[in-house]
Amino acid sequence: MLDALVIHPWAYPMLEVIHLLGVSLLLGNLALLEMRVFGAGQSLEVRPLAKLSLSLALAGFALAGGSGLLMFASQAEELLTNQIFTAKMLLLVLAGCNAGWFHGRQSLDRLDALAKLQLVVSALLWLLILGCGRWIAYV
Numbered sequence: 216m217l218d219a220l221v222i223h224p225w226a227y228p229m230l231e232v233i234h235l236l237g238v239s240l241l242l243g244n245l246a247l248l249e250m251r252v253f254g255a256g257q258s259l260e261v262r263p264l265a266k267l268s269l270s271l272a273l274a275g276f277a278l279a280g281g282s283g284l285l286m287f288a289s290q291a292e293e294l295l296t297n298q299i300f301t302a303k304m305l306l307l308v309l310a311g312c313n314a315g316w317f318h319g320r321q322s323l324d325r326l327d328a329l330a331k332l333q334l335v336v337s338a339l340l341w342l343l344i345l346g347c348g349r350w351i352a353y354v
Contacts, residue, residue: 227289234282238348240275242341244268249334252326265323299354303347310340 248268251259287294294300313336317323322330 227286230282230286234279234286237275237278237280237282238345241272241279242275242345244272244275245337245341248272249338252331252334261323261326294351297351297354299347299350303344303351306340306344306347310337310344313337313340 245268248261248265250256251261251264256264313333317330317333317337320329322333
């Protein structure tokens with residue numbers, strides 16, 4: 216299968232499209248929830264919106280993660296020496312830790328100052344991850 220990614224002219228670009236679809240689902244739904252927490256769409260209850268948006272965000276993460284692993288496998292040696300790729304992976308770990316902390320402390324039930332700070336940190340981390348993802352090809 217990995218050979219097909221390298222040999223077939225459409226395989227890798229299609230994998231990138233799937234990766235971008237996953238990233239879009241992930242970031243779009245996180246942004247939607249964050250906008251609600253910060254005051255937009257106050258007629259929407261946070262809990263039901265969170266249930267929907269986080270389910271879609273997880274689906275997006277699964278698509279992005281699966282396609283990202285395949286892209287990595289097709290050029291692992293090159294990516295392992297790429298400092299921007301390394302930074303992206305570190306940022307992904309930090310985003311995961313932040314999400315784990317957010318949900319572990321049940322921040323959606325609190326929506327206190329720390330919960331809002333965690334959401335801001337999440338948004339910044341994901342923007343940096345997105346930037347690194349684009350930058351990888353140019354280093």
